[in-house]
Amino acid sequence: MQTKVRHAYTYPVTYPEQSTSSIGWNPSADDRILLAGSDLDLPLMRTALATLPASSRGQVFVEVQSEHDVEHLDAPGRFSICWLVRDRGQSLQRSIDAWLSEMLPVSAFDDFSVYAWISHEGSARVLSSN
Secondary structure, three states: OOEEOOOOOEEEEOOOOOOOEEEEOOOOOOOEEEEEEEHHHHHHHHHHHHOOOOOOEEEEEEEEOOHHHOOOOOOOOEEEEEEEEHHHOOOHHHHHHHHHHHHOOOOOOOOOEEEEEEOOOOOOEEEEOO
């Protein structure tokens, strides 16, 4: 899979117990969006979701230790939010891989793309099926 990168606006997100961090975040109105991280990334994911128009669509994966760590997360109506519980053997990486395999099918006729931010992989970027 080839990765296409789009220039992105960078904004700071402050974690209460960590230093300031930033990601590039500049999805277009037509992008299908993926946000994926752990409970430590929730402040950043909340901020990113808050910047999206109501018509945005996408997927959020949040990996937590137990079901007691699941909390409310506001997102546009066309988003699916999936809480992955490590105590149950659920894995963030397996979920990302499965979702991307459906959203980025290889086709000789079409180019599919997803605008993604995945924790520990740097800035947000466009992932493409070509």
